Amino acid sequence: TQLLEQSPQFLSIQEGENLTVYCNSSSVFSSLQWYRQEPGEGPVLLVTVVTGGEVKKLKRLTFQFGDARKDSSLHITAAQPGDTGLYLCAGPYNQAGTALIFGKGTTLSVSS
Amino acid sequence: DADVTQTPRNRITKTGKRIMLECSQTKGHDRMYWYRQDPGLGLQLIYYSFDVKDINKGEISDGYSVSRQAQAKFSLSLESAIPNQTALYFCATSDPGQGASLFFGQGTRLTVV
Numbered sequence: 001t002q003l004l005e006q007s008p009q010f011l012s013i014q015e016g017e018n019l020t021v022y023c024n025s026s027s028v029f030s031s032l033q034w035y036r037q038e039p040g041e042g043p044v045l046l047v048t049v050v051t052g053g054e055v056k057k058l059k060r061l062t063f064q065f066g067d068a069r070k071d072s073s074l075h076i077t078a079a080q081p082g083d084t085g086l087y088l089c090a091g092p093y094n095q096a097g098t099a100l101i102f103g104k105g106t107t108l109s110v111s112s
Numbered sequence: 113d114a115d116v117t118q119t120p121r122n123r124i125t126k127t128g129k130r131i132m133l134e135c136s137q138t139k140g141h142d143r144m145y146w147y148r149q150d151p152g153l154g155l156q157l158i159y160y161s162f163d164v165k166d167i168n169k170g171e172i173s174d175g176y177s178v179s180r181q182a183q184a185k186f187s188l189s190l191e192s193a194i195p196n197q198t199a200l201y202f203c204a205t206s207d208p209g210q211g212a213s214l215f216f217g218q219g220t221r222l223t224v225v
Contacts, residue, residue: 009152031211042116042202042216043155050211088154090214093170099145100214101171104154 003027004089004103012109016078021106023089024071030092032072033100034063037086046074079110115139118203118217125193125224133188133220135203141215143208144186146170146178149200149219158201161186162208193224 005024013019023032031050035043047056049065049072056063060083062075076083087106093099116137125131135144142163147155157170159178167178175197177189190197200221204214 006154033211033213035214040218042204042218043214044216045213048211048213090155093157099157099160099168099170101157102147102155104152 004091004101006087006089006103006106008106009104010107010109012111013079015080015110015112017110018075018077019079019108020073020075021087021108022071022073023103025091026070028069030069032065032069033090034072034074035088035090035102037088037105039085043086043088076108079108081110081112084108084110114218116203116205116215116217118201118220120220121218122221123223125222127194127224129193131190131193131222133201133203133222135186135188135217137184137203137205137215139205139215140183141205141207142183143206143212144180145204145206145214146176146186146188147202147204148172149202155202158188190222190224193222195224198222198224 007022033048034046037043047063052067052069054065060077064073090100090102093101119134145160146158156172161180179187200219203217206212206214
């Protein structure tokens with residue numbers, strides 16, 4: 001079973017600041033996904049990265065998959081209160097890639 | 113209507129009682145999953161199923177069982193509930209293939225007293 005470590009666990013910033021959250025593993029992942037969860041809701045997919053070194057952008061969010069496919073990062077530029085939520089990375093549960101496991105998440109709070 | 117519907121949304125039960133959480137979906141996906149979420153622990157995979165005849169244990173299956181009654185229905189049972197099973201439970205579905213998105217229900221908040 002592969003494990004995903006996320007850091008930091010909590011992040012509280014002011015509107016307009018930049019931030020980066022990390023997802024690391026000692027194992028190689030064939031792909032990684034990032035989800036965002038708001039209170040009272042289930043997680044919603046933001047992005048999937050599959051190629052080592054891949055960078056994907058989603059408006060003010062930039063996602064990177066490490067060259068060795070053991071880590072990923074999420075960078076938010078000029079954070080807004082609407083970015084507040086729990087950010088979760090997820091990867092295949094086993095080598096067969098048949099289900100997803102999640103990291104413990106980063107709780108982001110952006111105040112105006 | 114939600115694509116993935118969980119019932120009940122909230123439930124309080126007593127230690128030792130049997131309880132079933134239900135999930136139904138209209139997305140037409142073959143793959144269904146049950147996850148548990150505790151504060152600070154993210155989502156932990158309990159069981160998953162890739163079709164009606166396929167059931168697989170996840171990271172934390174002890175104390176839980178599942179039934180895939182139809183393509184659209186996947187239920188989670190706690191045979192004898194205990195307080196440390198108090199958590200938020202999510203059902204999810206997906207298309208096959210790596211990289212496919214999970215689509216989650218709105219969760220069932222279960223409290224065992």
